[in-house]
Amino acid sequence: MYSQPSPVFEVLDDSGVGLTGENALLDERERRLVVGAANFHSLAGPGQTFRFTVVRGPSGTLPALTDEERTTIAWEDDREVVGSLVVRSTAPTVTDLHSAASDGLVDIALDLGGPPAQITAYHQLTGVLGKARKAVRFLAPVQFDALRQFRTDMVERKGRDVPRKAPVRLSRGTAAAPHGDTPAILFGLHWLELGGAERWAIDTIRLAKEAGFLPIVITDRESPQEWITRPELDGALIVPLNLPLDPKQESAFLNGVLSAFDVRGIHLHHNTWLYNLLPWIKSVRPDIPVVDSLHVLEWRTGGFVDISVRLSNMIDKHHVISPQLRDHLIGKHGLPEDKVVLATLAGLTTGAISVPDADTVENNPFTVSFVGRFTQQKRPYLFLQLAAELKKNSPRPVRFIMQGHGELAAEVNSLRNGKGLADVVELRGPDVPVSDTFRDSDVLVVSSDNEGLTLTSFEATAAGVPVVSADVGSQASLIADDLLCPRHPYPFVQAAAARIRTMMTSPDQRKTWLDEQASKAEAFAKLPRGEDWTRDLYQGWLK
Structure with a gap:
């Protein structure tokens, strides 16, 4: 008998997939996806035996493990069959909650999708209107964002009433129903x-x-x-x-x-x-x-x-x-x-970060950083617009670090090259410790169009790095007042560039802003x- 990867099923035949390490046909991500699918079907069908046919898709396709189409045993033409796996559900059958368990074999096709690839929701838009929206979004991302912000203004001014669902008024319910001990x-x-x-x-x-x-x-x-x-x-x-x-x-x-x-x-x-x-x-x-x-x-x-x-x-x-x-x-x-x-979530940070001494910082190009996912919410394209503005008009040598990955990674690469920023913008992935980026930075920029309270702002404070941020969410709880910039894209770039230029020429002002930021973080940490x-x-x- 094979080693069991889950408390709700046992593996009967693993000769075709290698779920339990016998053949190792799956990488660890795929293995856990198969276990997750088997967990679902075993809990939904206690006592049943399942034969899973496991297939892979091309890059960029997503796993399909539990949806109602899994009741078929067909798959797309571009899928590759990995093998099959037989498991038996060991989940308990409670007669008053479940119908009698079937002794027959249930066949299910599990689609693991392809290797992870980033694709945005805009790429998935269909129809004439969707295609037009997608075209405008990627041809002119900053202008498109300006329209989105005006829409946000309208919704924010109007407000929204949310009716509450009626409460469930039960004194007892079925709380005494049999259940497991774990x-x-x-x-x-x-x-x-x-x-x-x-x-x-x-x-x-x-x-x-x-x-x-x-x-x-x-x-x-x-x-x-x-x-x-x-x-x-x-x-x-x-x-x-x-x-x-x-x-x-x-x-x-x-x-x-x-x-x-x-x-x-x-x-x-x-x-x-x-x-x-x-x-x-x-x-x-x-x-x-x-x-x-x-x-x-x-x-x-x-x-x-x-x-x-x-x-x-x-x-x-x-x-x-x-x-x-x-x-x-x-x-x-x-x-x-x-x-x-x-x-x-003030404690959910990278921890202690060593801060370079002032002489070392002043002898290097002034470094402006972005740390976050490459997604629409974080607006990495706006950071690149800011980089282009500072490269064109800066009182001292300047460089930029963008650390992250996500669905807009291809756009980031394209805009970086298209704006002539390849020589000054360094791209870093998740393989580089975030602490290294903060240690190399003179200022962090949060260009998001919406946030709650960014963890990177706490991390920057721990590293002795001031933060220039869009005035969104509760960022005002942490960021120096003068370093909060308008949310709209063009005013944001103008205000952020002006504050960063001031930091370049006035270390004392930079320290004043950093001290205010640290004071706010200290007060926040008492919550x-x-x-x-x-x-x-x-x-x-x-x-």
């Missing part, structure tokens, strides 16, 4: 990719393991799931969902989770699927506490803050990372003060920390 926490994540919210989610999963829980991690957004191999997820039960699910499997899967484990709590991190199923969960298990973590207001769409407000009657505590979000939930939407918990609050929360769930 204490577990159910986590809902957007995806397993690089990001601030995901970084915090991964940290809470680590805290759950340290407290003695089994983390059950569900994602609901398609992606290559590159973070699925992170060590914090070792030993967790991971289920990467592809939607839509077959309606019968949806309820069977959740029943399987609630039956197989002793779920003591639910922690939501930007997972729409799990948010929308909270009313059902609360109706059958009102005893399970629910918390969510919120990071950023999304003015154009409402985003997860609006979803959280709508479903607030199903949520016991809202964890927010900034004063802006706390005031928005309590002041704008009237949520009870004792239901909203402000606990910051409750997210890690401490979450650790105490989970300890309470153990009792």
